[in-house]
Amino acid sequence: MLKVVITGGCGFIGSNLIRWLLVNRKDWHITNLDKLTYAGNLENLAGIKSDCYEFVQGDVTDRATVQKVIQPDVTYVLHLAAESHVDRSILDAGPFIHTNVVGTQVLLDVSKAAKVKRYVQVSTDEVYGSLGATGLFSEETPLAPNSPYSASKAAADLLVRSYHHTYGMDVITTRCSNNYGPYQFPEKLIPLFVSNLVNDIQVPVYGDGQQVRDWIHVEDHCRGIVAACEKGRSGEVYNFGGEAERTNMQLTRKLLETLKKPDSLIRYVADRPGHDRRYAIDCSKAKKELDWRPEVSFEAGLEQTVSWYLQNRDWVEHIRSGEYREYYKKQYGS
Numbered sequence: 001m002l003k004v005v006i007t008g009g010c011g012f013i014g015s016n017l018i019r020w021l022l023v024n025r026k027d028w029h030i031t032n033l034d035k036l037t038y039a040g041n042l043e044n045l046a047g048i049k050s051d052c053y054e055f056v057q058g059d060v061t062d063r064a065t066v067q068k069v070i071q072p073d074v075t076y077v078l079h080l081a082a083e084s085h086v087d088r089s090i091l092d093a094g095p096f097i098h099t100n101v102v103g104t105q106v107l108l109d110v111s112k113a114a115k116v117k118r119y120v121q122v123s124t125d126e127v128y129g130s131l132g133a134t135g136l137f138s139e140e141t142p143l144a145p146n147s148p149y150s151a152s153k154a155a156a157d158l159l160v161r162s163y164h165h166t167y168g169m170d171v172i173t174t175r176c177s178n179n180y181g182p183y184q185f186p187e188k189l190i191p192l193f194v195s196n197l198v199n200d201i202q203v204p205v206y207g208d209g210q211q212v213r214d215w216i217h218v219e220d221h222c223r224g225i226v227a228a229c230e231k232g233r234s235g236e237v238y239n240f241g242g243e244a245e246r247t248n249m250q251l252t253r254k255l256l257e258t259l260k261k262p263d264s265l266i267r268y269v270a271d272r273p274g275h276d277r278r279y280a281i282d283c284s285k286a287k288k289e290l291d292w293r294p295e296v297s298f299e300a301g302l303e304q305t306v307s308w309y310l311q312n313r314d315w316v317e318h319i320r321s322g323e324y325r326e327y328y329k330k331q332y333g334s
Contacts, residue, residue: 008081216242241281
């Protein structure tokens with residue numbers, strides 16, 4: 001049995017990754033290390049009963065806890081735990097630096113000491129900054145982060161690079177465009193807009209709504225992370241994108257159309273400070289080296305995603321009410 005540690009497995013991408021692995025990698029034993037911050041939700045993994053899975057509550061910045069989890073018999077460490085909401089980072093950058101930078105340093109130190117076979121850093125295309133009307137982010141694009149969140153992720157990525165070049169650690173960094181799919185915390189655009197619109201609550205659109213994002217279904221991203229882990233070259237960066245560029249306004253109108261809601265539910269708000277105008281990913285390297293490509297079309301993926309949120313309104317309401325925080329107590333008695 002191959003032992004794997006996943007950090008942040010109760011978050012959106014982490015929980016989808018664990019669910020995918022338990023179906024597709026039955027010889028992996030997964031330890032999920034998650035602090036259970038506001039965005040960590042044990043309900044994301046409700047119903048999982050497997051001898052190949054265990055949950056440990058803990059902070060990636062707590063060296064003692066990390067040392068207990070990452071032992072010399074661990075083969076892979078997949079680091080997904082992060083503070084990730086840009087608006088929150090603008091209000092207070094401190095938690096982002098602490099978790100995203102210090103946490104990464106602790107994980108690298110402990111993984112190095114345990115002689116982990118491979119460490120995978122799951123990052124974001126936001127570290128590249130903002131594109132103009134044309135062009136794509138490649139793995140060679142210089143890092144130019146424009147928010148405290150993306151700056152903290154860029155700093156973590158550079159730490160990972162340094163541990164490869166200084167210590168010879170086997171590391172991989174993945175960078176991905178905007179994810180969507182089930183179990184996404186409803187502060188993010190698609191789940192926020194769906195949950196607002198079904199209740200006839202206005203949705204906030206920043207500025208003119210012409211910011212462009214490349215959208216990838218979370219399952220395609222999860223397949224990419226695993227492909228990079230199993231097939232990637234040590235020290236390399238791999239970009240994953242959905243090849244589905246949409247402006248925020250195009251996406252908003254598509255959601256209005258899907259839910260049969262009027263344009264009057266759009267509320268224009270002041271643009272976010274330092275708001276990047278456009279992200280778009282060149283994922284040709286991943287296609288060539290990892291035999292990976294996005295398989296879920298944006299149209300089909302969005303329809304499935306909207307349907308999931310409509311069918312799981314209790315999940316959304318548990319988050320909005322704070323009830324989801326009680327799930328841990330019910331499961332673990334403390």
